[in-house]
């Protein structure tokens with residue numbers, strides 16, 4: 403399969419609204435380009451937009467926006483020296499939805515910045531390679547409880563309710579198109595090609611060192627939200643034996659894998675999670691001669707149908723959907739053990755992702771297999787072995803996930819040392835230690851970083867970490883669709899802090915001591931009863 407290029411998929415940042423609604427419908431139908439052989443593609447192909455669908459969608463959305471009413475006025479007291487109340491780093495699904503939440507709360511002077519160009523933010527048109535989202539199609543999304551802004555409303559209005567019912571899960575490019583529509587509909591502006599380089603504290607304000615289309619700039623903000631994605635708290639996890647190889651012979655799944663150059667080549671994939679199978683499938687569909695996937699484990703985890711002997715259902719403190727937002731409140735020991743369990747169990751691979759690769763005879767899964775003695779081969783490839791068996795690859799794909807290492811995140815270079823980690827605040831029982839867990843930030847209830855020591859670095863409370871590093875504190879992969887349930891908590895915390903910041907007691911006193919002035923009695927004058935003054939009076 404040839405993935406659509408970013409240019410082909412880019413949505414212009416500014417197009418007229420009616421055109422955008424039509425464009426959304428067209429993009430969805432044509433969204434899978436050359437990949438026409440899967441169940442997901444067949445489903446989208448079978449669901450042409452209903453006649454007048456885009457007009458109907460626009461009408462329906464206009465009504466919904468009218469019914470929820472205008473955005474409230476900005477109530478936040480300005481603060482001298484601050485350019486912004488809130489800066490959100492990341493214009494992906496999290497950043498867009500948090501920005502919308504703040505706007506509906508009446509928090510003004512919020513900026514969303516993204517280093518990417520328009521149409522290239524987030525992962526859905528860049529490094530996500532599966533045909534369908536891995537999560538169920540009925541989860542709540544960024545619509546903040548307004549069903550008319552949901553994926554379902556968007557999709558059903560364009561394609562009909564039967565088409566939604568027929569979907570297995572949400573087609574990946576349909577989700578990307580929906581997010582574009584959501585951004586446009588909610589009028590959320592993103593400053594594209596604007597990269598946060600570094601955060602520098604200045605009292606309790608934050609000086610942001612930015613690169614704006616190649617020009618350095620410094621802007622100050624009172625609040626900063628990291629909605630910078632899975633790689634936003636330490637980067638991709640690249641094993642040392644891969645990192646030392648020449649860069650042209652390997653790519654992490656977060657990178658731009660040169661699939662077109664892999665036709666006729668032998669490809670190795672290290673790792674056995676969903677992204678490993680997706681990358682393997684695209685390599686095979688691109689004509690790779692052989693793809694070898696190496697898993698240290700003895701089995702591939704996928705959601706098998708429950709058997710009568712299955713383990714008992716998970717207790718509610720282990721991911722029960724309707725109380726996910728309460729997970730932060732769990733005792734540390736439960737949050738820690740939930741993390742250990744998640745770390746032990748590789749996330750399961752959706753069955754369709756597994757089957758997409760397995761249908762190729764030239765795909766080989768090597769279980770219980772760790773590649774060793776990996777080195778650049780003389781003729782430009784990579785050599786390695788498993789036990790006594792030797793392998794030679796033209797290209798190696800590291801499907802090895804992400805790491806949480808605040809010290810490795812460039813934006814945090816000046817401040818990471820001051821941030822409290824789980825290792826500082828929680829002592830696990832013997833046998834339950836985890837270096838990975840200990841390196842996660844120990845976050846406050848509003849996703850804010852906390853200072854490591856009791857004195858100083860209070861500015862950290864103004865930096866909110868809505869990315870994968872929050873997973874241990876919040877018991878949920880933060881950034882995933884299910885984590886939208888935690889966004890009201892984040893928005894509420896930011897609003898509370900801004901509300902309490904700089905309370906002007908003198909202005910308050912003046913206000914409450916201002917004598918009350920009665921409005922004109924004209925509207926009721928006619929019926930006011932008159933009484934004679936009593937003799938005593």
Ligand SMILES: Cc1cc2nc3c(=O)[nH]c(=O)nc-3n(C[C@H](O)[C@H](O)[C@H](O)COP(=O)(O)OP(=O)(O)OC[C@H]3O[C@@H](n4cnc5c(N)ncnc54)[C@H](O)[C@@H]3O)c2cc1C
Pocket residue numbers: 491492493494495496497515516517518522523524525526529530531534535536537596597598599629630631632634677813868869880881882883884
């Ligand atoms: C391959 C893959 C598949 C996934 N599939 C699913 C799924 O099916 N269901 C699900 O619920 N979750 C899934 N997830 C998890 C999660 O939903 C996605 O990662 C999602 O994109 C997270 O959205 P986000 O807005 O938090 O971050 P992202 O979409 O990653 O957006 C972060 C943005 O921050 C910007 N940015 C980063 N650093 C800076 C900086 N210094 N300055 C300016 N901008 C910056 C980036 O350019 C990017 O646009 C998947 C994740 C991956 C990696």
